[in-house]
Amino acid sequence: MARITINEIARRCGVSKGAVSYALNGRPGVSDETRERILKVARELGWAPNWTARMLSGSRTEAFGLVLTRNPRVLGSEPFFMELISGIESVLSERSYALLLQVTADLDAELDTYRKWNSERRVDGVILVDLRVDDPRIPLLHKLDLPVLCIGDPGLAAGFPAVWTDDATAMINAVDYLVGLGHRKIGRVSGTADHGQVGIRGEAFRGACERAGVEPMIADSDFSAEAGRTATRELITADDPPTAVLYDNDIMAVAGLSTCLELGVTVPDQVSLLAWDDSSLCQITHPSLSAMSHDVMAYGAHAARRMFEVLEGTATGAYLDSVPTLTERDSTRPPP
């Protein structure tokens, strides 16, 4: 970083050049509050940590870090993460990079992992997933000197480079499709409530229903098969049940299909089901599941390529990966 910039940051923050240097290099000697203020101004001025120099100096770890804060049992059955990881790996392996993976029970443990990886220089960068509303990982990672690439909506990434799918547009298209089929009451089985992406889809869902003049009905869930089953039962056994149900992933939709069959409700004759993500699971059920599809492996591969660009200093913005599109199969029809 040019000296003039350190001077400029110091001037704007009203602190010494030494304090700026301490803050930018992640060393003690300044208060957390001052550090945050300095980093904020530095980023506004276009400062980026000199990761490329570190890479060139040979102190690379040749690993990226990924922390998953999810119930391990749910992780095991949801295709999304294994597909995402496979996609990330497909790019990493070309460059002999590995993925340092940690599954943690809660966000506090996830924060501890980043602190440790940062202080021990265990990874060249971290890939952040499952962005939350008011995500505590964001301010921590802004303080740490770790390159970060977010997988998720730029509105949640708070200035970090992000690779994202436009779920709001996809959700509007999904609702419009079901309305076009003639559905007038549409259910939604949502994922974990504090995930920002779930909120974005939920808002788009309610807005699209309102504009189309159809009634929304929401059952909260948590991405697991079990909760998907419970939520489906809640919707289908209501006094005035929806004639179509939209799911936030595929495993919940598969569980929902099974629940309908158990309840003696025929898919798609009596109720239409529409999944999200669209792993091969959706193709091997009977009837096969219509879904809002995107290529999750390609999404992971895209993120991995951008992570390398973040290290090189060439990726700093938001990169739209895709707008999930409708794949029509046998689980969606006009209402009875």
Next chain:
Amino acid sequence: MARITINEIARRCGVSKGAVSYALNGRPGVSDETRERILKVARELGWAPNWTARMLSGSRTEAFGLVLTRNPRVLGSEPFFMELISGIESVLSERSYALLLQVTADLDAELDTYRKWNSERRVDGVILVDLRVDDPRIPLLHKLDLPVLCIGDPGLAAGFPAVWTDDATAMINAVDYLVGLGHRKIGRVSGTADHGQVGIRGEAFRGACERAGVEPMIADSDFSAEAGRTATRELITADDPPTAVLYDNDIMAVAGLSTCLELGVTVPDQVSLLAWDDSSLCQITHPSLSAMSHDVMAYGAHAARRMFEVLEGTATGAYLDSVPTLTERDSTRPPP
């Protein structure tokens, strides 16, 4: 290691003590052939590399390595590995260990990964999965100075500590169960042919069929949904089709169920299906799938605990994790 043992190894091998030291410490100075001979004798005498000392000296990486040589698309849809990894992580995270994961296209790339991890001290140990017949990874890992824990049959682990499931016994029980229901022609959709575990199950399958006087019919597959579908079609549309089909994992069984429905063949009235591994997938199909069940997450957790014991020098043998047991659900009945 006591000096007497170095003397003893040198005496038995007819080499100098220096050569033994070179070989045991993974340093150059002896031919590959001599190194292998020395390591073989050393292991026979109960020698174990002094990993504990290295751990105590603080040169730990606090990571274990896992390489998966599988088609990334198949990895994404098969619950087994994500469940296994989740189980491994559940133990690692308690000790703030991470898993260094690499997905490689073929075994050569996997071998390169171990060489790199070994020379760069990237991991404290490696967990080896998908053991092959005449597995080229085994001799390489015997040469390298990396602690190894195999997940798989001890007969394939060639002296490395192993955590395993008794699939031969489970397969015999599976066949006996189907024979007990009255089936006289039993199909098998097998996993990837060069996996040792697939061979062990195949041999047990043929033996059990022979003893029971029933006809086996085998369709080779590769653990993927797509190949499971093709193999099921091959069996079901044969002139004299089997009345029961056994699968080597759950995703192929789910695909098989869907294939039967497409062909207008009713499960279980016309054909019984029996899955293996038993993730939650088997419970969310309709009809639900009977399966040879084992707790894959617990299997991964068990392996991770043993990996720590390998480092400590206290795990050196074969540890039976479980014999998969029958979970009877709605996909198995007497033949029509």
